[in-house]
Amino acid sequence: EAQVTQNPRYLITVTGKKLTVTCSQNMNHEYMSWYRQDPGLGLRQIYYSMNVEVTDKGDVPEGYKVSRKEKRNFPLILESPSPNQTSLYFCASSLAPGGVTQETQYFGPGTRLLVL
Amino acid sequence: AQKVTQAQTEISVVEKEDVTLDCVYETRDTTYYLFWYKQPPSGELVFLIRRNSFDEQNEISGRYSWNFQKSTSSFNFTITASQVVDSAVYFCALSEARTGANNLFFGTGTRLTVIP
Numbered sequence: 001e002a003q004v005t006q007n008p009r010y011l012i013t014v015t016g017k018k019l020t021v022t023c024s025q026n027m028n029h030e031y032m033s034w035y036r037q038d039p040g041l042g043l044r045q046i047y048y049s050m051n052v053e054v055t056d057k058g059d060v061p062e063g064y065k066v067s068r069k070e071k072r073n074f075p076l077i078l079e080s081p082s083p084n085q086t087s088l089y090f091c092a093s094s095l096a097p098g099g100v101t102q103e104t105q106y107f108g109p110g111t112r113l114l115v116l
Numbered sequence: 117a118q119k120v121t122q123a124q125t126e127i128s129v130v131e132k133e134d135v136t137l138d139c140v141y142e143t144r145d146t147t148y149y150l151f152w153y154k155q156p157p158s159g160e161l162v163f164l165i166r167r168n169s170f171d172e173q174n175e176i177s178g179r180y181s182w183n184f185q186k187s188t189s190s191f192n193f194t195i196t197a198s199q200v201v202d203s204a205v206y207f208c209a210l211s212e213a214r215t216g217a218n219n220l221f222f223g224t225g226t227r228l229t230v231i232p
Contacts, residue, residue, distance in 0.1 A: 031218045042120075042207060042222040050217055058219065090161060098218035102149040102168075102211040105220060107161035 002027045004108035006091050012114045013081055021076045021111050023091030031094045032074035033058070033105065034066065036087040043090065049074055050097035081115045088112050118143045120210050122223035129198050130231050137193040137226045139208030145169075147213035150184065150191045151220065155205040164206075167191065198230045 004025045013019055025032065033048040035058075045058030049068040063085055065077040074093075078085060089111045094103040119142040129135045141150065152164040165175065167184050175182045179196045195202050205227045209220045 033219070035220075035222075040224060042224040043209075043220070044222070045219055048217060048219060056217070088159070092161075092220075094218050096218065098211075098213075098216055100147060100213045102166075102213060102218055104151070104163055104166050105218065106163060107153075109160050112159075 002106075004091055004093055004106055006089075006108040006111050008111060009109060010112050012116065014116050015082055016080050019078050019081060019113075021078075021089060021091075021113070023074045023076065023108060024072050025074075025091075025093040025106075026072065027093065027095070027106075028071065029093035029095050030071070031097045031103070031105075032068065033092045034064070034074070034076050035090045035092065036060065036085075037090065037110075038087050046076070046089075081113075083115050086113060086115045118145075118210055118212055118221045120208050120221055120223035122206075122208055122226050124226045125224070126227045126229070128229045128231060131200060132197050134194060134196050135198050135228065137195075137206050137208075137228065139191045139193065139223060141189050141191065141208070141210050143189075143210060143212055145212040145214045149211045149213075151209040151211070152182065152191075152193050153207045153209065155207065155225070157204070161207070164193075195228075198228075200230050200232050203228060203230045 034046040035043040047066040049055045091108040092105040094105045121140045154162045208223045
């Protein structure tokens with residue numbers, strides 16, 4: 001089944017304790033992206049990757065890191081989480097990286113993070 | 117700069133009523149794509165439709181229809197004969213070809229409640 005998976009789905013942590021949220025897709029998609037969803041703000045892009053070893057900042061990258069060592073995986077790293085990073089996080093992927101044809105992005109199930 | 121506005125924060129309708137969700141966008145690009153996603157109470161994001169800027173034909177899919185009007189920069193979504201299962205948050209989103217990347221810019225969402 002074609003899908004985007006995220007782990008963990010729920011996470012409670014404390015300020016400053018490094019964490020990683022994994023994202024994996026099995027559709028051989030080139031483009032992957034991370035968004036956070038906050039009440040009243042919709043979804044905002046954190047980082048994106050147009051292919052292996054190619055990553056770039058989105059609209060709200062502060063406090064986050066990413067890596068794209070393999071095509072299928074795009075982990076989101078919070079080196080020192082703070083309470084303002086409490087949010088619902090979504091990973092997404094699409095077939096092509098962008099340009100004239102903007103492919104549909106398919107989203108993972110979301111990861112709900114609470115930073116105390 | 118790009119922007120997506122969903123002015124209706126919350127809408128409530130009685131089952132079987134028709135309802136239209138508004139989406140107004142801003143972009144300087146001549147080639148762009150518009151999307152609608154549904155987020156049911158379970159939290160996942162479900163893709164509904166993708167429309168490019170050169171195709172202004174309205175689209176119908178079952179009880180769902182979309183009205184794209186470039187003259188007013190709008191891409192409205194109508195649900196006919198609403199059902200309780202339509203209760204969700206609906207997001208309109210925009211991506212621009214000129215960025216070269218498949219990045220989505222979301223509106224803040226409209227929460228639809230269908231009352232039985």
